[in-house]
Amino acid sequence: MDQAPVWLRRRSTGVGRPAERSQEEVTAAAIELADLDGLVAVSMRGVAGRLGTGAASLYRYVSGRDDLLDLMIDEVAAGYELPPPTGPWLPGLVEVGRQARALMLRHPWLPELVLTRPVIGPHGVDLLEHVLALLADHPAAPARKLEAFAVMNATTAAFALNELGAAERPAHGAGDAVRAARPARAAGRPDAYLAHAMAAGGHPHLTAALAGMTPTAVNSGDRFESVLADVLTGLLGPA
Template sequence: MDATPVWLRERRTGVGRPAERSRAEVTAAAIALADREGLAAVSMRRVAAELGTGAASLYRYVDSRDDLLDLMTDEVAAGYQLPAPDGPWLPQLLEVCRQGRSLMLRHGWLPELVLTRSALGPHGTDLLEHVLAVLAGHPADAGRKLEAFGVMSTLTAALALNELSGGSGARQRQGAYLAHVVAAGRHTHLTAALTGGPLVPAPLFDDTLSRVLVGLLGE
């Protein structure tokens, strides 16, 4: 398999009629399919059908389904609004995370890709550049700033995935099992945590990200 990122590969010209589609159209069709039917539905054959062509024609634009997934992830990153850095770093990074959460809730397949694949294309690189620009005056070293970007992406995806999958039914099942655990009496620390007084609600999205970023980068 070619290890060259898809954005650095020339499109194949093929034989016979000239290509009728563009890589952008292929990517848009894959995103529309994933939005409608989920990530598992995305295959070379299905995306080709969305475009009204044969699967073989897609190989002029991408080598594999992995290429499609990378293109999809990066294309969604075009949806970020990245103004010039201005003011304290934490509110600006939280705004990036909020935008990421919004994009992930809109494209429910995206958190899984962010958590399981490392794909940094043109739009993702613009996002990274913005985060580093926001942190340009921060005393942390470059490695810590790059780590902060990775943590922002991963934690935003994890929290968004929890929102997408944590419906009331799941919470009820979890509550029922925890009640069983407490009644069984074998997990003393967990029982004490659950029965020692009113539970504080889970922190909000901004609060979670703030505490993690401040812990990583300092005030």
């Protein structure tokens, strides 16, 4: 099997009738399926069913599920707005993180893949180039700048997973109704136990840390940008 990234492989022309689909259509169908029913629903058979074709026909465009996942990750990265850098590096990087968080909340399957399946395709290369352009005048070594990119992605994915209530996801996707109900269900249970632990005593440091904070604030994304700025500043130095 060709181990080159999917974007560098020559697409199979197959035999018989001309191809009726495109790799872009296959990718879009996989994303729609994941948005609706989660990553568990993304399979060659599932995507083919959404396209109204047979699973065997997809092998003209991808070699298997791994290709689908790689293409999905990169296609979502097309959603970034990447204007030429015009100001200080830190606000620019935080803006990239803000956009990343928005994309991850829009596609709840994405944070898991960002953390477990690092892949860079054409749109990902554009994003990395933008981040390095923001840091062009920064004195940090190139390796440290690349580390900052990776840490920014991981931090953003962790925040998004927390907001999405990843631990509360059902094993199998159940469509929009389940996804709509998930945030309310996920938000209550961990916070309720925090309140119980504080009331029971015996955790003075935790009680002091959470004093004056509402339970919702502990798990919300309200502080995302300030935390990300702190992480990046700690890694790269003051802005």
